[in-house]
Amino acid sequence: xxxxxxxxxxxxxxxxxxxxxxxxxxxxxxxxxxxxxxxxxxxxxxxxxxxxxxxxxxxxxxxxxxxxxxxxxxxxxxxxxxxxxxxxxxxxxxxxxxxxxxxxxxxxxxxxxxxxxxxxxxxxxxxxxxxxxxxxxxxxxxxxxxxxxxxxxxxxxxxxxxxxxxxxxxxxxxxxxxxxxxxxxxxxxxxxxxxxxxxxxxxxxxxxxxxxxxxxxxxxxxxxxxxxxxxxxxxxxxxxxxxxxxxxxx
Amino acid sequence: xxxxxxxxxxxxxxxxxxxxxxxxxxxxxxxxxxxxxxxxxxxxxxxxxxxxxxxxxxxxxxxxxxxxxxxxxxxxxxxxxxxxxxxxxxxxxxxxxxxxxxxxxxxxxxxxxxxxxxxxxxxxxxxxxxxxxxxxxxxxxxxxxxxxxxxxxxxxxxxxxxxxxxxxxxxxxxxxxxxxxxxxxxxxxxxxxxxxxxxxxxxxxxxxxxxxxxxxxxxxxxxxxxxxxx
Numbered sequence: 001x002x003x004x005x006x007x008x009x010x011x012x013x014x015x016x017x018x019x020x021x022x023x024x025x026x027x028x029x030x031x032x033x034x035x036x037x038x039x040x041x042x043x044x045x046x047x048x049x050x051x052x053x054x055x056x057x058x059x060x061x062x063x064x065x066x067x068x069x070x071x072x073x074x075x076x077x078x079x080x081x082x083x084x085x086x087x088x089x090x091x092x093x094x095x096x097x098x099x100x101x102x103x104x105x106x107x108x109x110x111x112x113x114x115x116x117x118x119x120x121x122x123x124x125x126x127x128x129x130x131x132x133x134x135x136x137x138x139x140x141x142x143x144x145x146x147x148x149x150x151x152x153x154x155x156x157x158x159x160x161x162x163x164x165x166x167x168x169x170x171x172x173x174x175x176x177x178x179x180x181x182x183x184x185x186x187x188x189x190x191x192x193x194x195x196x197x198x199x200x201x202x203x204x205x206x207x208x209x210x211x212x213x214x215x216x217x218x219x220x221x222x223x224x225x226x227x228x229x230x231x232x233x234x235x236x237x238x239x240x241x242x243x244x245x246x247x248x249x250x
Numbered sequence: 251x252x253x254x255x256x257x258x259x260x261x262x263x264x265x266x267x268x269x270x271x272x273x274x275x276x277x278x279x280x281x282x283x284x285x286x287x288x289x290x291x292x293x294x295x296x297x298x299x300x301x302x303x304x305x306x307x308x309x310x311x312x313x314x315x316x317x318x319x320x321x322x323x324x325x326x327x328x329x330x331x332x333x334x335x336x337x338x339x340x341x342x343x344x345x346x347x348x349x350x351x352x353x354x355x356x357x358x359x360x361x362x363x364x365x366x367x368x369x370x371x372x373x374x375x376x377x378x379x380x381x382x383x384x385x386x387x388x389x390x391x392x393x394x395x396x397x398x399x400x401x402x403x404x405x406x407x408x409x410x411x412x413x414x415x416x417x418x419x420x421x422x423x424x425x426x427x428x429x430x431x432x433x434x435x436x437x438x439x440x441x442x443x444x445x446x447x448x449x450x451x452x453x454x455x456x457x458x459x460x461x462x463x464x465x466x467x468x469x470x471x472x473x474x475x476x477x478x479x480x
Contacts, residue, residue: 046342
């Protein structure tokens with residue numbers, strides 16, 4: 001948090017990339033609603049996005065502190081996830097993006113969670129929007145690719161573009177934590193949903209930055225993507241993974 | 251939203267329970283779900299089933315704990331199966347979601363067990379303790395057992411609900427406690443029969459020797475059906 005992701009970006013190294021295949025054209029904008037729906041059966045309900053650890057530590061205790069937590073997540077790990085998803089939707093090589101996601105996820109617990117969720121999303125997406133690209137990723141990463149990469153490729157399979165993939169990834173970054181906080185704290189669900197509404201303009205902004213970075217990554221490779229991270233989320237995710245009693249998997 | 255529409259929305263894709271074959275063409279393991287309220291004896295039933303069946307069959311268990319690994323650890327502690335045959339799925343405070351609305355984590359656990367210790371004959375998927383409406387998706391299991399107990403109230407069969415009315419087998423457990431809690435077993439049997447339209451009901455007392463036998467018999471019949479199903 002508080003780190004300027006642009007400063008963290010690696011120096012852009014031009015990487016020759018194959019011309020991306022055109023995105024499938026059969027999509028509909030409404031597919032975004034299907035993909036971003038919290039009920040999409042891809043395992044997200046069992047994860048809190050760091051909220052459980054933050055609640056236990058007393059950092060989230062009401063709607064205001066939930067909003068601060070979500071804002072921090074959105075501009076750090078949210079931006080990084082949104083850019084990975086946008087790049088995958090744009091046609092950047094998903095395996096290169098998977099490596100880039102590893103490099104941007106220092107905490108082993110979060111790497112494991114991201115791959116587990118990616119594998120679950122891949123299953124749901126292949127059944128929902130069958131696509132050779134999703135099949136190829138599943139064959140190359142049978143234990144799962146990073147979830148934002150899968151999300152972007154699923155958006156592509158659904159005929160959605162990079163900006164929509166970025167929106168879906170960014171939204172998920174904050175909506176999962178919000179739902180978890182409602183369950184953990186008994187927060188008023190109207191107050192919690194209002195937090196998401198207040199963050200919406202910032203989510204638009206983050207998604208636009210992510211889509212712009214994805215556009216550059218098409219020519220320059222995955223190094224053009226932001227590498228914003230939140231060290232406290234990383235540290236607390238490692239602690240959370242060692243708890244004997246917890247409600248959420250991460 | 252939570253109603254089952256098995257006929258209207260069949261699971262035809264190849265990522266779930268609907269396909270009874272492994273990619274190599276052999277018949278995959280039969281998957282049986284066990285659901286029911288907290289404390290009714292689901293884990294004890296799973297443990298007893300494992301003890302009875304493990305010598306003749308290749309078995310594995312998936313537990314869906316609500317907030318701990320308690321159920322998985324109970325099975326490990328009692329050494330009903332080797333540890334590599336027991337997997338715990340975390341459910342984010344929503345056990346019914348993990349067995350019905352979003353089965354992806356459970357499907358992965360089932361597949362990982364097949365990969366690690368397969369080929370398996372039978373996989374038992376135990377739900378976390380939940381409410382009377384919690385049933386398994388047909389995309390996850392081939393048959394399901396709903397476990398209630400006499401101490402939870404002898405009016406539960408009369409109240410019905412999807413678990414009681416639609417499960418392939420209803421188990422009424424802890425019959426040994428009936429005299430102490432004033433439960434009317436004959437009345438429970440009548441109510442269950444009325445609610446279930448001919449689906450089987452068995453009464454068990456797992457603290458007595460061979461108490462799980464009626465459930466074992468039912469599971470063996472399902473395995474026999476599974477082996478000859480096209």
